[in-house]
Amino acid sequence: MLEAQSLECVRDDRLLFSGLSFSVSDAEVMQIEGHNGSGKTSLLRIICGLRQPEAGQVMWQGESIKSNRESYYENMVYIGHLPCIKADLTVLENVRSLLDTRSLALANSIIETALENVGLASYEDVQGKALSSGQRRRILLAFLELAQAKLWILDEPLTALDVQGVDLMESMILDHRQAGGSVIFTTHHGMQLDCEMRSVHLGHSNYQE
Amino acid sequence: MLEAQSLECVRDDRLLFSGLSFSVSDAEVMQIEGHNGSGKTSLLRIICGLRQPEAGQVMWQGESIKSNRESYYENMVYIGHLPCIKADLTVLENVRSLLDTRSLALANSIIETALENVGLASYEDVQGKALSSGQRRRILLAFLELAQAKLWILDEPLTALDVQGVDLMESMILDHRQAGGSVIFTTHHGMQLDCEMRSVHLGHSNYQE
Amino acid sequence: MLKAYYYLLFRDLRLALRNRHELANPLIFFVLVVTLFPLAVTPTPETLQTMAPGVIWVSALLAVLLSLDRLFKQDYEDGSLDQLMLSPNPLVILVLAKVTAHWLLTGLPLVIIAPLLGLFMSLPMEAVIVLIYSLLLGTPVLSLIGAIGVSLTVAVNRGGVLLSLIILPLYIPILIFGANAVDVAMAGLPVSGQLLFLGAVLALSVSLAPLATSVALRITASR
Amino acid sequence: MLKAYYYLLFRDLRLALRNRHELANPLIFFVLVVTLFPLAVTPTPETLQTMAPGVIWVSALLAVLLSLDRLFKQDYEDGSLDQLMLSPNPLVILVLAKVTAHWLLTGLPLVIIAPLLGLFMSLPMEAVIVLIYSLLLGTPVLSLIGAIGVSLTVAVNRGGVLLSLIILPLYIPILIFGANAVDVAMAGLPVSGQLLFLGAVLALSVSLAPLATSVALRITASR
Amino acid sequence: MWHWIQRFSSPKHFYTMSVPLIKWFTVGALLIGLYGLYLGLFVAPTDYQQGESYRIIFIHVPAAWMSLFVYMVMAASAGIGIIWQIRLADMVAAASAPIGASFAFLALVTGSLWGKPMWGAYWVWDARLTSELILLFLYLGYMALQSAIEDQRSADKASGLLAIVGVVNIPIIHYSVEWWNTLHQGATVTKFDKPSIHVDMLIPLLLMAVAFKLFYAAIVLIRARNEALYRDRNRRWVRELIEQL
Amino acid sequence: MNWSEFFNMGGYAFYVWTSYGLFILVIVANIISPMMQRKKVISHIKRTIRRENIGQAKRRHQS
Numbered sequence A, B: 001m002l003e004a005q006s007l008e009c010v011r012d013d014r015l016l017f018s019g020l021s022f023s024v025s026d027a028e029v030m031q032i033e034g035h036n037g038s039g040k041t042s043l044l045r046i047i048c049g050l051r052q053p054e055a056g057q058v059m060w061q062g063e064s065i066k067s068n069r070e071s072y073y074e075n076m077v078y079i080g081h082l083p084c085i086k087a088d089l090t091v092l093e094n095v096r097s098l099l100d101t102r103s104l105a106l107a108n109s110i111i112e113t114a115l116e117n118v119g120l121a122s123y124e125d126v127q128g129k130a131l132s133s134g135q136r137r138r139i140l141l142a143f144l145e146l147a148q149a150k151l152w153i154l155d156e157p158l159t160a161l162d163v164q165g166v167d168l169m170e171s172m173i174l175d176h177r178q179a180g181g182s183v184i185f186t187t188h189h190g191m192q193l194d195c196e197m198r199s200v201h202l203g204h205s206n207y208q209e
Numbered sequence C, D: 001m002l003k004a005y006y007y008l009l010f011r012d013l014r015l016a017l018r019n020r021h022e023l024a025n026p027l028i029f030f031v032l033v034v035t036l037f038p039l040a041v042t043p044t045p046e047t048l049q050t051m052a053p054g055v056i057w058v059s060a061l062l063a064v065l066l067s068l069d070r071l072f073k074q075d076y077e078d079g080s081l082d083q084l085m086l087s088p089n090p091l092v093i094l095v096l097a098k099v100t101a102h103w104l105l106t107g108l109p110l111v112i113i114a115p116l117l118g119l120f121m122s123l124p125m126e127a128v129i130v131l132i133y134s135l136l137l138g139t140p141v142l143s144l145i146g147a148i149g150v151s152l153t154v155a156v157n158r159g160g161v162l163l164s165l166i167i168l169p170l171y172i173p174i175l176i177f178g179a180n181a182v183d184v185a186m187a188g189l190p191v192s193g194q195l196l197f198l199g200a201v202l203a204l205s206v207s208l209a210p211l212a213t214s215v216a217l218r219i220t221a222s223r
Numbered sequence E: 001m002w003h004w005i006q007r008f009s010s011p012k013h014f015y016t017m018s019v020p021l022i023k024w025f026t027v028g029a030l031l032i033g034l035y036g037l038y039l040g041l042f043v044a045p046t047d048y049q050q051g052e053s054y055r056i057i058f059i060h061v062p063a064a065w066m067s068l069f070v071y072m073v074m075a076a077s078a079g080i081g082i083i084w085q086i087r088l089a090d091m092v093a094a095a096s097a098p099i100g101a102s103f104a105f106l107a108l109v110t111g112s113l114w115g116k117p118m119w120g121a122y123w124v125w126d127a128r129l130t131s132e133l134i135l136l137f138l139y140l141g142y143m144a145l146q147s148a149i150e151d152q153r154s155a156d157k158a159s160g161l162l163a164i165v166g167v168v169n170i171p172i173i174h175y176s177v178e179w180w181n182t183l184h185q186g187a188t189v190t191k192f193d194k195p196s197i198h199v200d201m202l203i204p205l206l207l208m209a210v211a212f213k214l215f216y217a218a219i220v221l222i223r224a225r226n227e228a229l230y231r232d233r234n235r236r237w238v239r240e241l242i243e244q245l
Numbered sequence F: 001m002n003w004s005e006f007f008n009m010g011g012y013a014f015y016v017w018t019s020y021g022l023f024i025l026v027i028v029a030n031i032i033s034p035m036m037q038r039k040k041v042i043s044h045i046k047r048t049i050r051r052e053n054i055g056q057a058k059r060r061h062q063s
C-alpha cells in the first residue's frame, strides 16, 4: 500500500536518516521508534508529503505521492503534535471543520456519537479555548474515527490522554486494523497493542552520502 | 511548607473542585490525579498564584502567597504544558534567559553540564526552532535542575520525553526529594517513583454555593 | 470541489462571526486611522478635501494589511493548515475560499463605510461614488496579493512587519490608481481609465494569485 | 532588582538582534507608509509641507502600534510570560525592562530616521529639529501606553485590531501635540508649550504605565 | 459599615432590592422628561439667532452631558471593583458602557445634525467634536475588550482598568484639542457663551438633563440585574430563581 | 401657533425631527436591549442546566 523508498532527511546540518526503506500494507500496524530528536516527526511529515525528503520518495499504491496526491490524501489521515483546534469554534464545529477538509458532510448525530465515544459527551457546545489539553486531543480522536481513511499516521497520539484515553486509542487502532486499515505511529509511552506490530528504528547516522 | 486551604475553582460554567485542602511539607512528593479536564492544570496554576481561586487561599510557610509573593517565588519553580522556548535563541541562551527570571547568573560551564545531563550535549548552539518536541522539554529539565528551588510544580513533565528522558525525570525527582525538596506533579503516564507519594484526586462536583 | 470551497468559506465566516467584535475591528481601525489625519494635520476644509482620497485609500490599505494575518497565520500555528494541505481537494480552491472570506470580512465592510468617511472629509458626491467603485475593485486585489505575502511569511516567527515590507510595494500601483481615480473625479474628469486598470488587475490577480499562494504554501509550510 | 532589569532588557535586545531584518522592520514600515502619501495624494510642494508633520507622526504612531505585539504576545503564547510572572523580582521592573527594549528597538530608530523623511517632505530645518524633539519625547509614551494595551489584550485570540481600538484613543493627545509642535515650529512660533506637555506626559506615564501594565498582566494572563 | 456594604452589594441581595428603585427612577424619568419636552418644544421661545433649529439643544446637550457622566460613573465603579473587589461595582460598570455609548452616539449625531444649519457642514474637526468621538471609541474599546476576554473576572478587571486609564485621557483630550484649535484657526465654531441663555430655555434643558440621568439610573440597574444573573449563573440562588420561572 | 408651523420648525424640520427621532430610537433601544439580554441570559442558564442534567445522566449510565 504505502512504500518508502530510500528516504533521506537532513535538518539543519544533521543527517537524521538515509536510505530508509520500508512498506506498510493493509491491516498492518507500524511503530516508528527512536529517541528524542531522532527524526520521527520529520519522517512522518515526509510520508505525508508535507515535507520533501532530501532523497528517495514515498509511493502510494505503486505511484509517487506527488503525482498521486488526490487519491493518497483521500485515503490517509495525519495527526501531528499540534492540536488543530480553533479556539473560537465549539467542539462540534471543530470536528466538522476538520471533516470539511476531507469533504465529509456527516450528520450532527453521527458526530455527536463519535464525541460521546471519545468522552466528550455534553461538551459539544463548549468552545475550543475552554478545553483542557487532553480534551483537545480527544477531538482529534473523534475526527480520526470519522475520517474514513485507510491509512492513519499518528505522531504521539497518546500525548495528554489519561488512562481511559490511552485505552480508547489502543482499541481504536485495533479496530482499525481489524477492518483492514493500517497505522503508522510514534509514541514514547508504551502502547499495549494485542497484535503483530512492525517497527522501524531511527538511530544516529552521521554522514550524508 | 505549602498549604492549600479550601480552594474552589470554576471554569466557564463548570465547578471543578471546591473545598479542596491539602498540604505539602519538606521532602514530600505529591501527585495530582484526575481524568482529562478534571482541573489538574487549573489547580497547579492556582497553587502558583497565576490564577485566582474562586474561594480559598494558598499559604506558603504560614503566609498567604499573595502577601508573601517574593519569598514564595524564590523557592518555587513551575513547569507547565507550554515549552517557554524562544525559537530564535540558542539552547544555551534559552536556559540562561529562564534562569534570568530568577536572577541566577550561572557560569556557562555549569549550564553546559546541566545540558549534558539532560541529553542535549552538543546542542548548546542550536536555535530553539530547530528542536524536536522532546528536546524542547529537555531544556526545561535543565532549567529545573539549575533553578535552585525547594518546591517543584510540574504539569505533565513526561510529555514528549523518550524512555531515557522519563528515567531522567524520575531520578531528578528522587534526588530532589532526597535533598529535602518537595514536588507536586501531574501525569497520565505512570511515573515509577521509589518513594512514598501522596496523592490528591480531582473528581466531579456540580454546584457552587 | 465547489463544495470544498463553500465549506471552507463558511467555516471562516463562522469563525469570524463567532467574535462579533472582531468582525468590526478592521472597520474600526479604518475609521480610527482616517480620523487620525485631520487631527494631526489641522487642515482647512480645502486641504482636507485634497488629502481625503489619499488618506482614505492609505487607511483602507493599512486596514487590509493588518487583517491579513487572519488569513493563514492562525491556521499555520495550530496545525489546521497541515490538514488543509492534506485535503484531497486542490489547494487553489481552498486558498480562494479563504481569500473570499477575508475579503467579505475586511474589504467589503470598508467599501461600505468609506462613503461616510468621504462625506466627513467633505468629498463631493461624485467623488464619493468613484471612491466606492475604486474600493470595490481594489480591495479584492489587496486580499489576493496579500494572500501571497502571508503564505510566504507564514513560517517566519514575527512576520508582521516583514509582511508589510513584502506586500506594500505590490500594493502601490493599486493605491495610486485608486486614489487617483477619486482625485480625478473630484476634478470632474472622466475616470474610466483608472477603473478599467483596476478591473484588469483584479481579473489578473483572481486568476493568478491563488495559484501563487498555494505554491508558496507548499514550500513554506513544510516545517 | 536592577540586575533583573538589565537581564531582561538584554535578553529582549539579543532576541531582536538575532533577526536583523526584524530589527529594521518598524523602520521600513515607517518609511513605506510615509512615502505612500505623496504617492496617493499627488500634492503640490506646499500641501506636502502642510501634510508632512501629520503624516510623519501618524506613520510613526502606526509603526509603533504594529510593533507592539512584540512586547508580550510571544511571551504569553510560549509560556515565558508565566515564568516572568513567577519571578521573585517585582513585575513592574520587568515590564519596564521590556518597554525599554521595545522603545530602543522601535521608537529610537524612528527618531533617528525621521529627520530624513522630514527633509524629503520639504520641511524647513527648524521644524525638523522640533520633529526630532517631539518624537524623542513622544515615542517612549507610545511604547509605555502601548504596553498597557498589549497586556490587556494578551489573552485575546486575534487581538491585533482590538489592540488598536483600545490604544489609538489613548494615543491621540500625543499625536495632536507632537504634530502640532512641528506645525507651530514651521510657522516660526515658540513650541515650548507643546514640548513641555509631551515631557509631562512622559514623566507621568513612566511612573504610572508600568504599574498599570503589571496589574493588567496579573489580571489577564491567568488562563 | 463595611459589613453593610458587603451585604448590600451581594448580587443576590441587589437583585431583589433594586426592583423598587427601578420603578421610581422610571416614573421620575418619564414625568420629568415629558414635562421637559413639553416646555422645550412648545413653551421655550424661538432663538433670535438660530431660529427653531436650536431646539435640538434639549436632546444634544443632555445627551452630551450624559455621555461624560456615564463614563465617569463607569470608571469610578470599575475602580471600586478593582480595588475593593466588589463584584456589584463591576456589574454596574459593565452595564453602563452600552448606555454611555448610545448617548455618545446620540450627542454626535444630533450635534452634527445641528452643525449642518449652523456651520454649513455636518462635521468639522473641532475640539468638542473630536473629543466626543474619542469618547465613543473609548466606550467601544471597553465593550470590545469586555466581550473579547472569555474569563468573566479577568474581563471585568481588564476592561475596568482600561476605563480608568481612559479617564486620564478625557481632560487631556478636551484641553489639548482646544488649545490646538484656537492656536490656528481661531474660534470658527459658534459656541454659546455660558451665562447668556434664556431662562425659558435653561429650565427645560435642565429638566431634560435630570430626566436623562434618571433614565440612566433605571436602565443601568436593569442591566446590572442581568449581569448579576449571568455572573452568578452557577450559584444556587440563580438556579433556584430560574427554576421558578 | 398651528401644527403645521410647529412641524415645519422654521424650515429646520429635517434636522430637528431627525434629532428627536433618533432620540426616541436611542431611548427605545436602551429599553429593549436589556429585555433581550435578560431573555438570552435566562435561556443560556436553562440550557446549561439541561446540559448538566444530560451530562450527569450519561455519566451515570457509563459507570
Ligand code: HEM
Binding pocket: E057, E060, E061, E064, E065, E107, E108, E109, E110, E111, E112, E113, E114, E115, E116, E118, E122, E128, E129, E130, E132, E133, E190, E191, E192, E194
Ligand atoms: C457632531 C457635532 C457635535 C458634537 C460631537 C458635540 C459635542 C458636545 C459635547 C461633548 C458637549 C458637552 C461639553 C461639556 O460639557 O464639556 C456639548 C455641549 C454643547 N454643545 Fe455640542 N456638539 C456638537 C455640535 C454642536 C452644535 C452644532 C452646537 C450649536 C451650534 C452645539 C452646542 C452645544 C451647546 C450649547 C453645549 C452646551 C455647552 C455647555 O455645556 O456650556 N453642539 N456638545
Ligand SMILES: Nc1ncnc2c1ncn2[C@@H]1O[C@H](COP(=O)(O)OP(=O)(O)OP(=O)(O)O)[C@@H](O)[C@H]1O
Binding pocket: A129, A130, A131, A132, A133, A134, A135, A160, A162, B011, B012, B014, B016, B034, B035, B036, B037, B038, B039, B040, B041, B042, B043, D223, E150
Ligand atoms: N480557558 C478556559 N476557559 C474556560 N474553561 C476552561 C479553560 N481551560 C480549561 N477549561 C475547563 O476547565 C476544566 C479543567 O481544565 P484543566 O486544563 O485544568 O484540566 P486538566 O485536569 O489539566 O486536564 P488534562 O489532563 O486534559 O490536561 C476542563 O473541563 C476545561 O473544559
Ligand SMILES: Nc1ncnc2c1ncn2[C@@H]1O[C@H](COP(=O)(O)OP(=O)(O)OP(=O)(O)O)[C@@H](O)[C@H]1O
Binding pocket: A011, A012, A014, A016, A034, A035, A036, A037, A038, A039, A040, A041, A042, A043, B129, B130, B131, B132, B133, B134, B135, B160, B162, C223
Ligand atoms: N525546524 C527545524 N529546523 C531544523 N532542524 C530541525 C527542525 N525541527 C527539528 N529539527 C531537528 O531535526 C531532528 C529531528 O526532529 P524531529 O522533530 O523529527 O524528532 P522526533 O524524533 O520527532 O523527536 P521527539 O521524540 O522529540 O518528538 C532534531 O534533532 C531537531 O534538532
Ligand SMILES: [Mg+2]
Binding pocket: A040, A041, A042, A155, B132, B133, B134
Ligand atoms: Mg516528534
Ligand SMILES: [Mg+2]
Binding pocket: A132, A133, A134, B040, B041, B042, B155
Ligand atoms: Mg492539564
